Amino acid sequence: MLFSSITFLYYFLPITMGLYVVAPKRWRNAILFLASFLFYFWGEPTYCLLMLVSILAGYLGGLAVWRTQNLKEEIRRLVLFIAVAIPLSFLVVFKYMDFGISSLNLVLGTKIPLVKLALPIGISFYTFQIISYLADVYRKETPVEKNIINMGAYVAMFPQLIAGPIVRFSSIQRELKERTLSTDQMAKGIGRFVTGLAKKVLLADLLGEFVLAMDGVSGSNTLFLWIVALAYALQIYFDFAGYSDMAIGLGLMLGFHFPENFDYPYRAKSITEFWRRWHMTLGGWFRDYVYIPLGGSRVSVSKWIRNVFVVWALSGLWHGASWNFVVWGLYFGVILVLEKLFLKKWLEKLPALLQHLYAIVLVVISFVIFRLENFTEAGSYLAGMFGFGLTAAEEGAGMSLGSYQIRNYGFLIVVAFVIATGIPKQLWDRIKEQKWGAVFEKAVTPVVYLILLLVVTGFLIQSSVHPFLYFRF
């Protein structure tokens, strides 16, 4: 089920919340699990079985790892390995099978037929949550969960089930057992949810329309290519950060505190900083379960560079089963290594504005590689951005249609960009600090939420379905 659908917003959400709030505390996890299952079933009526098996594997695996915790290290590792292998193998088969086969065919010249399995929604997210749970039980960083309903509620919890944030078991384990609902949290959650919904429907989806319209413009010029690339970078940010806002808001409404996932990434002054602000829970996952176990940075320089590249190749691949995502990941790996070796020191001597420009240009370029799965296409796009390979005729051909679209959507792009800088948020926080700020906030916010909700509904009613970009992962 999509958050940005009438089915979810006007039916699923009020009914689920109603039942949840009215029910006695001890039933709440069961209600949450059942509602989440229905939520997932709505989008994946067949693959929901796969998720149930994964949950069961995680549950039993956790018990097995816990039971063997006093045995020899080799046995413990073996148990962990088997426990992780089950959910991980589902991810590999359902997400990477065809990628593996076609890569093999390409290298060996074989003609093994593709299996053509559809990607189960959210599998990358829930599998990573199960793995984090198993690893944490193994490291004795979290207690084992003996109640399968709680385990199911943790993995399948509908706010974050299909597009994150990736929630560690240890961070909500206490709340799974005992949590309180308060009007304060509920009101905060509603605000966060409506904000996220507006980011998705009013910014990301409209930016998406622009990017799509510009794809249809034949011929282009350097300026257009940059504008479209920037618009896409903004689209993916608002799509994903909007989803995270909705998830965190729904979590609060249900009594859970999920970790933050985005912190105005386009404010970054370097790529190192960008990745501390973008999809933070994924970065944290790779840090704790891949990078540090490999030795992190406390090894020789050559090993450290290897660790960085392993993490970034995997992290790229996590975003999609295609080589362009690997290149995308490695692109960041290279920049991060350079920044740590010397670039960061150089950058810090530059004026702040240039540092921001450096980061945003590199990020915008990265999303060109991210968006265009075909290397030839991405290559000519990037060349075009730097003025190569565009003929005068080409530059002329798309001018009128392209300028028309840019005039139509230009205001939106500017607004989205300004919001993404975080400056409006800072101003708002400043206002709230004033003496009259609290009163002003209380007078304004309900009206803003109401307007946003009505306008969003208007857009949902008039437009076709817009799936979230991160559903592909």
Add this chain to the structure above:
Amino acid sequence: MQKNKKYNQFLIAGFFTLLTGFAMLSVLLPDKELSKTERRHYAAMPELSFETVADKSFMSDLETYLLDHFAGREFFRVLKTET
């Protein structure tokens, strides 16, 4: 603190009243078949069966149905055009 609580209650009540209000109105108001302004037939309630659920057509048709018969559809259409 007391004031905050009142405000929160107001916000929560407003949010859920709005959602359930529109949902109930949409269900209770009689379905129109034809749209004069849009010059087309509205979608009919999809048939619930094993097949339609398994191939997800029930879910997407239900969303279309809910969109078409949403209370105040005309108002929202104008609202979107205005913004």
